Amino acid sequence: MNDKALLVFDEKEQTFFWNEHRLKSIDFRSRSLNGLFKENCSYTLIKNFIDKDIALRIKEYYIQKKMRDVFYNVNSTGNDRIFYYLNSPYQYPQFIKSLIMKIMEFKNKFFIYTDFYHTYCMVMGLNPKHFEKVACTQSLHSWQAVYWYKNGQSHFKHIDNYGELATFLILSELGKDYSDGGLKLYCQNEEKVLDDLYNYGDLCLFDQSKLFHEVVPIKVEANQVGRLQLYVPTIPLNYMQETLVFENYPNRKFYTRKQSIYTKIMDRIRPPYVSKDIHYSRKEFKHYEYTL
Ligand SMILES: [Fe+2]
Incomplete structure (x- = not known):
């Protein structure tokens, strides 16, 4: 049972559920302290997080002809993206919403070994061990994205802010979908290209603030599609505006944290808030198929 996927796909419901037996076998404490939050090289890989065949189906879903044009390119050297905000007016396929929430819940089982997570839960009045509930609150102020790197695309060397924790679901493979390049971590004593280590369906977590x-x-040959991953970060509270508006819904407000009834009522009474300042990540990405 342990070699089976950690997350199992329910075809009919289009949702994912845990393989409880395998989930119980994971030593989150050890993986956190000796891997993900280790000082000199902070990452951990979960092999076979979802089944390889499901990962391939998700890849096919995003590279199908109709979906190709949906991706947004921020600049010519960076990757192409489809953004998700679960706290938004947009309709998304059930499978991707379910997958994102499960990844966020799973990530919290590691996150609990950090001071940042405990402070967050304390401020938000959440029980740190209620991982799913914490994930629901985090999703109010987090976005996610499918990243598609085509030939020559890259992401510059940088380090992120305290409290951000990266998770990538692997939907493409080095040697099959692209021939060179990948995620390079600058560990204390060495440089590591993680693309050498993961396969379809694996989950990669690394401490992007460390x-x-x-x-x-990324080098993509003529017969290859490129590098595709689902990126699920955790965006710390207050990094986003308190109120978000989205493309095509200028009068609807979405709150990144709980608001008082008073604020909500006042927002309804005040004249409509019309904003032209909608970040590119909050644009509407149309999905042509809603099932996987
Ligand atoms: Fe980063």
């Missing part, structure tokens, strides 16, 4: 990292230029 290590410099970059995606070195």
